[in-house]
Amino acid sequence: MYPVHLNLTNKLVVIAGGGNVALRKIQGLLKTEADITVVSPDAVLEIKQLQAQNKLRWISRKIEANDYTEAFLIVAATNDHAVNAWIATQAADKQLINVADQPELGNFIVPSLVRRGRLVFSVSTSGSSPALTKKIKRKLEETYNEDYESYVDFLYECRVLIKKFYNGQEKRNILEELTNEQFLHFKKFREKFKTKLVNDALKKHKLNKESYPERWREWPCETSATSSFPKLKRC
Numbered sequence: 387m388y389p390v391h392l393n394l395t396n397k398l399v400v401i402a403g404g405g406n407v408a409l410r411k412i413q414g415l416l417k418t419e420a421d422i423t424v425v426s427p428d429a430v431l432e433i434k435q436l437q438a439q440n441k442l443r444w445i446s447r448k449i450e451a452n453d454y455t456e457a458f459l460i461v462a463a464t465n466d467h468a469v470n471a472w473i474a475t476q477a478a479d480k481q482l483i484n485v486a487d488q489p490e491l492g493n494f495i496v497p498s499l500v501r502r503g504r505l506v507f508s509v510s511t512s513g514s515s516p517a518l519t520k521k522i523k524r525k526l527e528e529t530y531n532e533d534y535e536s537y538v539d540f541l542y543e544c545r546v547l548i549k550k551f552y553n554g555q556e557k558r559n560i561l562e563e564l565t566n567e568q569f570l571h572f573k574k575f576r577e578k579f580k581t582k583l584v585n586d587a588l589k590k591h592k593l594n595k596e597s598y599p600e601r602w603r604e605w606p607c608e609t610s611a612t613s614s615f616p617k618l619k620r621c
């Protein structure tokens with residue numbers, strides 16, 4: 387298995403089946419910008435509500451092969467094992483297909499996800515125990531709280547600057563320092579660090595604040611560009 391994070395923006399996704407398993411896959415897919423079609427004679431209330439909210443298209447009948455010829459990704463989640471197996475035989479080699487009850491007939495399986503903004507944990511037991519997968523997910527949710535969301539955003543913003551204005555050992559040192567847990571817990575350290583990065587970049591490249599890209603201008607800049615990075619002890 388080769389884990390990847392797919393960008394499904396505007397991609398056609400077809401789900402056969404409208405039960406709770408289909409619903410769970412749909413809930414994951416709704417976090418993307420995929421174009422979702424559900425084909426199933428019946429569907430659980432939540433799927434009907436999503437259709438009413440225009441979040442997906444529900445076609446109320448049995449699945450047919452031409453429902454998914456154009457699909458980028460297919461989920462076979464009916465309660466009929468023969469139908470799920472047949473869907474897999476009709477899919478083209480280049481299509482992504484998940485078979486919920488017979489994973490070996492498809493070409494991908496769905497992991498359990500913990501999202502903290504840009505930080506994403508993807509858990510799988512390669513089909514051995516979805517129950518264990520769920521348990522590990524709960525542990526990760528407890529260990530990595532919501533603070534990680536803004537922390538990883540901060541890391542991203544710093545990284546954009548660092549990649550542009552620093553290199554070599556200095557660059558590596560700064561990137562390493564950013565993983566210090568005090569940045570996770572204390573937001574004031576983040577602001578100080580960003581300020582220092584901006585000021586040093588301005589100085590280094592002889593730029594003034596006005597010639598700086600718009601989105602960096604709002605960062606608080608110290609008047610003195612000579613102050614050093616906040617000194618932090620390693621955790």
Ligand SMILES: C[C@@]1(CC(=O)O)c2cc3[nH]c(cc4nc(cc5[nH]c(cc(n2)[C@H]1CCC(=O)O)[C@@](C)(CC(=O)O)[C@@H]5CCC(=O)O)C(CC(=O)O)=C4CCC(=O)O)c(CCC(=O)O)c3CC(=O)O
Nearest residue numbers: 486487489495496497498510511512513515516517519520
């Ligand atoms: C192979 C895979 C294919 C795929 O679906 O992609 C698959 C297959 C099967 N699941 C079955 C059962 C259960 N699945 C869950 C839950 C989840 N299953 C998910 C993924 C996967 N399930 C893929 C492998 C993931 C991995 O590698 O670990 C999760 C992670 C993601 C999601 O579905 O969105 C989601 C966690 C949601 C969360 O994050 O909370 C629970 C628990 C519950 O429902 O509470 C049970 C009952 C307990 C148990 O059986 O362990 C059965 C037997 C069906 C039957 O008995 O009829 C099969 C078929 C088989 O094993 O052959």
Ligand SMILES: NC(=O)C1=CN([C@@H]2O[C@H](COP(=O)(O)OP(=O)(O)OC[C@H]3O[C@@H](n4cnc5c(N)ncnc54)[C@H](O)[C@@H]3O)[C@@H](O)[C@H]2O)C=CC1
Nearest residue numbers: 403404405406407425426427428448449463464465486487
């Ligand atoms: N991968 C996973 O995470 C899990 C997979 N499963 C498997 O997933 C499958 C679905 O489970 P549930 O959602 O609980 O079943 P369910 O019985 O609640 O729903 C099945 C749905 O399939 C639809 N359906 C039946 N025949 C169809 C056809 N020919 N074309 C289109 N739709 C059709 C039904 O109308 C219904 O909406 C089962 O095979 C089950 O063994 C079960 C638990 C977890």
